[in-house]
Amino acid sequence: MASTDLARPPAGLLDGASLFLDFDGTLVDLADRPGDVAVDPALIALLDRLARRLDNRIALVSGRSVAQLDGFFGDGGKALAVIGSHGAEHRTIGGAITRPDRPQALDAAQKLIAETFAGRDGVVIEEKSLGVGVHYRLDPSSEGDACALVEKLAAAHGLGVQHGKMMVELRLPGIDKGSAITAMLGEPPFAGHRPVFLGDDLTDEPGFAACAAAGGAGVLVGSLRETAATYRLDSVAAVHLWLKEAAR
Numbered sequence: 001m002a003s004t005d006l007a008r009p010p011a012g013l014l015d016g017a018s019l020f021l022d023f024d025g026t027l028v029d030l031a032d033r034p035g036d037v038a039v040d041p042a043l044i045a046l047l048d049r050l051a052r053r054l055d056n057r058i059a060l061v062s063g064r065s066v067a068q069l070d071g072f073f074g075d076g077g078k079a080l081a082v083i084g085s086h087g088a089e090h091r092t093i094g095g096a097i098t099r100p101d102r103p104q105a106l107d108a109a110q111k112l113i114a115e116t117f118a119g120r121d122g123v124v125i126e127e128k129s130l131g132v133g134v135h136y137r138l139d140p141s142s143e144g145d146a147c148a149l150v151e152k153l154a155a156a157h158g159l160g161v162q163h164g165k166m167m168v169e170l171r172l173p174g175i176d177k178g179s180a181i182t183a184m185l186g187e188p189p190f191a192g193h194r195p196v197f198l199g200d201d202l203t204d205e206p207g208f209a210a211c212a213a214a215g216g217a218g219v220l221v222g223s224l225r226e227t228a229a230t231y232r233l234d235s236v237a238a239v240h241l242w243l244k245e246a247a248r
């Protein structure tokens with residue numbers, strides 16, 4: 001466990017930077033179920049101000065699918081570039097979604113997962129374009145069963161496992177938020193600008209490492225833990241406040 005706290009990011013960190021933002025637990029507070037989340041219009045307005053301030057060098061980088069994010073942001077998200085599914089999907093500003101084919105094995109795995117947890121109301125199955133999330137936030141005693149099943153299916157089908165906050169996901173292997181951010185840094189408008197990535201979860205760690213390797217920085221949101229981030233903000237509310245300061 002890290003023992004020395006990380007500093008609050010300095011006010012000027014976003015000057016001339018490319019900004020990458022995680023979604024759940026960073027821009028919106030965590031909720032009991034994946035579908036319970038809502039995006040406040042004030043957040044959309046704030047991201048719009050930041051996009052103008054950064055000449056559109058701003059992207060969402062989420063474990064959610066791009067389609068899920070579009071559902072939350074509506075037309076307000078169309079002005080943002082989006083990386084989804086832990087780095088596997090990509091949409092440029094106003095562009096089409098590019099994503100690898102969904103492995104057929106995911107369909108059978110999703111069915112088996114749903115059958116296994118049928119009748120366990122505290123376990124929520126999240127069907128995603130390139131994955132299946134098993135959420136046990138409402139029944140933490142199901143963590144062992146959820147992880148065991150997802151790990152077994154991943155090994156059987158050559159898929160990946162993503163551990164998260166009160167959830168485990170069967171997902172595509174070999175891609176992460178770090179490789180996706182690095183790829184975006186090779187393209188306009190992000191190329192040549194120091195990357196800054198804000199995130200809270202384990203899936204965000206490769207993104208922090210990629211930003212540090214490119215001369216930028218990660219900002220951990222939430223409690224201190226072992227992390228590749230350089231700075232820390234306490235909460236989603238603290239993120240909104242810091243972004244508001246940066247957008248001025």
Ligand SMILES: O=P(O)(O)OC[C@H]1O[C@H](O[C@H]2O[C@H](CO)[C@@H](O)[C@H](O)[C@H]2O)[C@H](O)[C@@H](O)[C@@H]1O
Nearest residue numbers: 023024030031032033034062063064165166167
């Ligand atoms: O990369 P992110 O944008 O942070 O997405 C990571 C996962 O977030 C979601 O799960 C988390 O948020 C849920 C809603 O608040 C919460 O109920 C759950 O316990 C959290 O783990 C999302 O549902 C997943 O698909 C994302 O992979």
